[in-house]
Amino acid sequence: MKNTNFRFTWKIGGEAGFGIKSAGLSFAKALMRAGYETFDYSEYPSLIRGGHNTYQVTVSEEPIKSTDSAIDILVALNKTTIDKHVAELVKGAVVLYDGSEIKLGKIARQDIQFLSVPFKEMAAQTGGDIMRNTVAMGATMAVINLPLKILAQVTEEIFAGKPQVIENNLKAIELGYEYVKKHHNEFVFKHELVVEKKPQRMLIPGNEALSMGALAAGLNFFAAYPMTPATSVLTYLAAKGVEQGVVVKHAEDEISVINMALGAAHVGARAMVATSGGGFALMSEGLGLAAVSETPLVLINVQRPGSATGMPTWTDQGDLRFVLHAGQGEFPRIILAPGDVDECFYMAAQAFNLAEKYQTPVIILSDKFLAEGSATVPVFDEKAVEIDRGKLLTEKTIPASYRRYRLTADGVSPRALPGMKGGIYHADSYEHSEYGFSSEDMGERIEQVNKRAKKLEAARQDLDGATLYGSSKALITLVGWGSVKGPIIDALNILPEKISAKFNFLHVNVIWPLPSQAIKKYLNSKKKLLGKSQRLVLVENNSEAQLAALIRQETGVDITERILRYDGRPFFANELAEDFKNLL
Amino acid sequence: MSIEKYNTSCPPTWCPGCGNFSIWNEIKKALDELGIPQHKTLIVYGIGCSGNMYNTINTYAWHSLHGRSLPTAVGAKLANKDLTVIVVAGDGDGLGEGMGHFIHALRGNVDITYLIHENKVYGLTTGQTAPTSAKGFVSRSTPEGVIEVPVNPLSLAIASGGGFVSRGYVGKPQQLSSLIKQAITHKGFSLVDILQPCVTFNKVDTYQYYQDKVYDLAESGHDVTDYNNAFIKSREWGEKIPTGVFYQDVREDYAADVVQEKGKALVSRPMVKRKLKTLVKEFI
Numbered sequence: 096m097k098n099t100n101f102r103f104t105w106k107i108g109g110e111a112g113f114g115i116k117s118a119g120l121s122f123a124k125a126l127m128r129a130g131y132e133t134f135d136y137s138e139y140p141s142l143i144r145g146g147h148n149t150y151q152v153t154v155s156e157e158p159i160k161s162t163d164s165a166i167d168i169l170v171a172l173n174k175t176t177i178d179k180h181v182a183e184l185v186k187g188a189v190v191l192y193d194g195s196e197i198k199l200g201k202i203a204r205q206d207i208q209f210l211s212v213p214f215k216e217m218a219a220q221t222g223g224d225i226m227r228n229t230v231a232m233g234a235t236m237a238v239i240n241l242p243l244k245i246l247a248q249v250t251e252e253i254f255a256g257k258p259q260v261i262e263n264n265l266k267a268i269e270l271g272y273e274y275v276k277k278h279h280n281e282f283v284f285k286h287e288l289v290v291e292k293k294p295q296r297m298l299i300p301g302n303e304a305l306s307m308g309a310l311a312a313g314l315n316f317f318a319a320y321p322m323t324p325a326t327s328v329l330t331y332l333a334a335k336g337v338e339q340g341v342v343v344k345h346a347e348d349e350i351s352v353i354n355m356a357l358g359a360a361h362v363g364a365r366a367m368v369a370t371s372g373g374g375f376a377l378m379s380e381g382l383g384l385a386a387v388s389e390t391p392l393v394l395i396n397v398q399r400p401g402s403a404t405g406m407p408t409w410t411d412q413g414d415l416r417f418v419l420h421a422g423q424g425e426f427p428r429i430i431l432a433p434g435d436v437d438e439c440f441y442m443a444a445q446a447f448n449l450a451e452k453y454q455t456p457v458i459i460l461s462d463k464f465l466a467e468g469s470a471t472v473p474v475f476d477e478k479a480v481e482i483d484r485g486k487l488l489t490e491k492t493i494p495a496s497y498r499r500y501r502l503t504a505d506g507v508s509p510r511a512l513p514g515m516k517g518g519i520y521h522a523d524s525y526e527h528s529e530y531g532f533s534s535e536d537m538g539e540r541i542e543q544v545n546k547r548a549k550k551l552e553a554a555r556q557d558l559d560g561a562t563l564y565g566s567s568k569a570l571i572t573l574v575g576w577g578s579v580k581g582p583i584i585d586a587l588n589i590l591p592e593k594i595s596a597k598f599n600f601l602h603v604n605v606i607w608p609l610p611s612q613a614i615k616k617y618l619n620s621k622k623k624l625l626g627k628s629q630r631l632v633l634v635e636n637n638s639e640a641q642l643a644a645l646i647r648q649e650t651g652v653d654i655t656e657r658i659l660r661y662d663g664r665p666f667f668a669n670e671l672a673e674d675f676k677n678l679l
Numbered sequence: 680m681s682i683e684k685y686n687t688s689c690p691p692t693w694c695p696g697c698g699n700f701s702i703w704n705e706i707k708k709a710l711d712e713l714g715i716p717q718h719k720t721l722i723v724y725g726i727g728c729s730g731n732m733y734n735t736i737n738t739y740a741w742h743s744l745h746g747r748s749l750p751t752a753v754g755a756k757l758a759n760k761d762l763t764v765i766v767v768a769g770d771g772d773g774l775g776e777g778m779g780h781f782i783h784a785l786r787g788n789v790d791i792t793y794l795i796h797e798n799k800v801y802g803l804t805t806g807q808t809a810p811t812s813a814k815g816f817v818s819r820s821t822p823e824g825v826i827e828v829p830v831n832p833l834s835l836a837i838a839s840g841g842g843f844v845s846r847g848y849v850g851k852p853q854q855l856s857s858l859i860k861q862a863i864t865h866k867g868f869s870l871v872d873i874l875q876p877c878v879t880f881n882k883v884d885t886y887q888y889y890q891d892k893v894y895d896l897a898e899s900g901h902d903v904t905d906y907n908n909a910f911i912k913s914r915e916w917g918e919k920i921p922t923g924v925f926y927q928d929v930r931e932d933y934a935a936d937v938v939q940e941k942g943k944a945l946v947s948r949p950m951v952k953r954k955l956k957t958l959v960k961e962f963i
Contacts, residue, residue: 297962307958313950316758337938339953342757342945347783351750354743358754361741362721362762363946366754380744388741474963477955484950512946513721513739513755514762521733521740524726532689532734533742 102589103286104163105235106151107228108180109172112144118170118228119150120298120469121253122235125246126154127298127471130291134581135300135469136162136665141323141407147175153668157588160435160470160581164667167285168238170231171197172214181207187285191234191275193227210238210279212271221267229264233271239284243272297474301439301465301578302327302369304475305395308443309367310339311480316359316366318344318352320374323407324463325397328369349374353381353394360390361522363487363512365447369395372414373404379421382456386426386547388522389500389508391450391457391485393443398462400663409663410463412577412636415645418458419607425544427551429453429558430606432460434580436470438604444480452485452557453550454507460606462636464665465578486510493517498529502542506549551608560605561613569599571678572618574654575634576603576642579666583634586671598675603642611649618652632656632678636665682707684717689734698875701849702796703732706765709859710738715763723752725768725777728803728877729796732767746776749784752791759944760934763863764791771801774810774830781832784868785839789933792862792869795832798877799884806880816883832872833913837906837926843869844909844926848893849876850886854922861924867932874922889920896923903927 107118116137123133132155140146153162166183169176171192177199184190186206192199194211212234218226229250236246246268254260275282299307306328309317317336319329329345336343342359346352352368360366370378375396385392396418400411418430429449433442439461446457486509493511499520501508508529511518521531526543528534563572564584573583580602587595601617603610618631631654633643638661643654658674660666685707693699710720720738724730726745733742739762743751748766756764766773773781773795784793800818801807807820811832815824836844843865847855855873862869874893876885896903901912901923909926934940942948 295963297959299962303962307955310953310958311955313952315945315948315950316754318754335958338957340939340945340948342937342939344754344757346750347779350747351780351783354747354750355754355757358723358741358751358756359758359945360754361751362755362759364758365950366758381747384744474959475955477952480952482950482952514719514759514946516716516718519718519737519739521742523733523742524744525742531740532687533731 101286102153102155102159102163103167104151104153104165105168105170106149106166106180107170107172107231108147108149108176109228111139111142111146111148113148113172114225114228115148115150118232119152121246121249122232123152123469124249124298125236125241126152127296128245128249129241129288130293131156132158132471133298134159134162136464137467139408147179149176149180159585161585161666161668162468163669165669168235170235172227172231173197177202189238189282191231191238208282210275210282212274217267217270217274220270222263226263226267229267230271233268234275236268237272237275238282239288241288242290243268245290295474296471298469298471299436300327300467300469301436301461302397302467303331304436304439305443305459305461306331307475308440309393309447310335310341311475311477312444312447313365313482314341314367314447316342316356316364317368318346318355319369320346320349320352322371322374324399324466325369325371325374325395327466328395328397349377350381353378356392357381357385357388357390360392361388361513367393367395369397371397371399372401372417375414375418375421380423382428383422383424383426384524385456386428387524387526389454389547390522391454393446393450393457393459395459395461397466398460400661406663408463410636410665411661411663412462412579412641413661414460415576415606415637415641418460419645427453427455427547428607429455429457429554430460431457432577432604432606433465434577434602434604435465436472439465440475441479442604448481448483449554451487452483452507453554454485454510455550460577462578488515488518490515490517499531500527500529500543500546502529502546505553506546507553555608558605558608558610559613560603560610561617562602562604563599563617564602565599566596567599569597571598571630571632573598573600573632573634574603574618574642574646575600576606579634579636582666582668582671585668586675589668589672590675594676594679597679609645609649614646615650615652618650630656632658634658634666634671637661682711685710685737687735687737691735692731693728694879696878697728698798698849698877699728699732699796701852701855702794702873702875703735705852705856705859706767706794707736708856709863713860713863719762720765721755721762722765722767723748723755725766725772727769727772727801729767729769730772731803746772747780748773749777749780749793753784753787753789756789756791757934757940757945759946760790760940761944761947765863766791766793768793768795770795770797770799770811770832771809774832778810778830782835782839785836785841787933788840788842788867788930790867792859792871794859795870795872796875797832797872798875798881800877800881802877802880813883831913832870833925834910836870837910837913841870841926842867842928842930843924844913845870845924846872846874846922848874848889848922850890851893851922854895858924865927867930892918892920893922894919896921896925
């Protein structure tokens with residue numbers, strides 16, 4: 096039987112501009128094609144040339160949703176890579192480097208192997224220094240002993256239509272591959288990899304999955320201002336705009352972005368915006384306008400560490416409380432927090448239906464780890480996507496003396512669109528009457544506040560948002576939201592079963608309305624189990640344990656044990672596995 | 680001519696003698712004379728005394744945030760090009776809080792009409808200085824007089840790519856109505872900056888002050904296609920104050936360069952699930 100914990104991590108490092116990311120992506124794709132599951136993670140500073148960049152790919156036989164800080168194969172395109180990452184290498188790890196460029200000197204690790212490959216010399220034969228990453232890719236394939244043709248095929252696809260570039264790249268990977276086969280043939284990688292035919296899968300990062308979910312759901316207006324790590328939503332959708340019929344507007348600032356999107360949504364578009372925390376701060380007033388004017392809008396916040404400019408290219412979950420409370424006054428909002436790439440796709444599609452059904456803003460909380468980490472996932476199922484436009488009227492169904500903000504049982508009022516005959520109404524940022532005229536009347540104020548609040552209660556009944564993974568009889572329940580799902584599930588998979596069986600995991604992916612009933616049920620059900628009380632442990636990518644505070648506020652359940660990380664890095668599965676062991 | 684149909688159940692709430700009454704009437708008249716159906720008209724209002732016109736005109740309406748009316752109008756027009764989209768904003772609203780959007784809307788040249796109520800004072804917050812107030816203007820926020828020089832919306836508009844740049848005055852209602860009509864008809868972003876005395880909080884820029892100074896550029900033989908002269912005219916302010924169209928060009932509007940805007944209005948196309956087949960290809 097195969098070892099189900101077969102999991103290794105490959106990492107490439109070098110200066111920004113060395114093609115680190117493209118090398119990483121083709122490695123991951125080659126491994127996916129060979130039948131493996133992969134998850135990518137990259138680290139880079141907020142600059143374009145010269146900084147230290149890394150890209151790593153964790154490979155497994157079983158589906159994975161996270162990466163490790165323990166590296167099995169390190170490709171060092173410069174000395175910095177070795178200096179910075181030698182401590183991450185596991186016992187028996189291998190380092191590929193160019194001995195003609197890098198003098199190893201004194202490295203206090205006798206338990207790892209260094210294989211020199213003349214990257215620079217071979218690159219010179221195929222197009223110059225920029226080909227070093229490509230040579231290294233070929234060498235990697237030899238080290239893990241997979242057929243080169245898998246990588247060759249990926250290379251041909253990437254550079255399709257550029258025969259000269261393909262020729263150079265194919266030659267480069269072949270030189271690297273052959274060199275290792277010839278000069279390091281004594282090396283045997285610890286895992287035996289075999290090519291296996293598997294159902295078609297995708298290798299896709301969270302931002303693209305969110306964008307594709309939005310497209311599937313009928314997105315036709317998108318506005319944004321570039322902000323790391325949300326920018327790739329803008330660039331992806333901009334590239335698809337013409338083909339898919341989406342108007343994409345790069346506006347002058349995020350205030351303009353949200354107001355443009357509201358204008359488009361008001362007249363009937365399925366509109367979306369995407370930003371990170373700083374941009375979301377600028378959108379706060381517009382968020383309240385969406386709610387009071389009852390305009391459907393989807394907002395993506397891809398979190399990065401704050402406050403202010405913070406750490407643009409790193410990850411964090413510090414915006415939970417912020418997006419929950421952003422905007423003056425009290426108003427309904429729905430907050431979704433997908434836990435992995437799959438959930439990014441399906442929840443983005445769902446967000447548009449929720450926005451139209453409840454005529455209120457829907458916020459999707461992602462983060463850099465999820466946004467930029469490519470994962471192998473089954474091909475998204477468009478059949479699972481439905482378009483539900485809620486109580487949207489047509490010219491024929493508009494009632495006489497139409498009231499846009501009519502009081503209804505569920506708080507949702509039938510909605511006409513500008514341009515429809517017989518539906519003229521006023522959409523107001525002031526408090527208003529049922530007709531939409533500005534009002535300061537006490538009774539109307541209370542009625543409209545209550546009407547809007549009702550929608551959230553209806554949405555609560557409509558949403559799940561708390562899922563228990565693992566045995567309901569486990570002694571320790573881990574609690575987390577959004578992107579910590581991947582590292583937690585992977586960490587439990589890494590652990591031997593007799594340890595992992597002591598744990599289960601409650602994942603929350605609807606932040607608001609918080610699924611309080613389900614959370615209470617899961618976090619109290621085992622109180623008397625074997626006479627011991629259930630232990631609750633929060634795992635969160637921030638310093639204030641914001642979800643724990645919210646759960647306590649909404650359910651009274653106090654989660655006092657916490658594993659928090661707020662250094663800009665995501666949770667690594669191997670480290671979490673140790674943390675979990677230490678809980679016992 | 681019947682502009683009664685544009686009235687709502689809500690009466691205006693401005694001070695007696697306020698210039699807004701004239702603007703209110705001339706907007707309704709212009710819409711009526713152009714024969715634009717009420718349900719095909721979306722007016723986006725800013726926040727301020729100008730924006731309080733919101734309740735009083737019977738077309739589709741959006742009452743935006745202070746300063747944010749322009750982006751909303753841009754988004755609405757891009758999503759439904761069949762609508763006539765007009766923005767009613769104040770000079771504090773549009774040239775203070777919303778100044779950035781003004782410059783970028785001019786650059787973009789989306790086919791909307793921007794009516795600025797220029798009364799050179801904040802009325803709804805009871806008398807503070809506006810970005811258009813003259814240097815030295817004494818107000819409740821500048822008791823020693825304004826230190827800054829005023830912004831010039833017309834010069835800014837001409838410099839920023841404005842394709843229809845004009846100024847009206849509420850004391851000349853016929854000309855104002857004509858300017859609003861020309862602005863709506865102009866294909867692209869059109870500006871009518873409207874001089875409008877605030878009878879309660881501005882004792883400087885009054886009807887008396889403007890009455891003898893304003894003159895019609897059209898009557899002085901001004902060539903609206905002469906960019907440089909339009910700029911010079913936009914800077915004329917003192918004993919003579921020009922009104923009318925300063926500059927007009929035939930630059931194509933924003934939508935003309937957007938493939939997605941060709942054919943039916945975006946929101947008039949059927950909303951169907953998109954096929955993923957071509958989208959997933961690059962990730963397989």
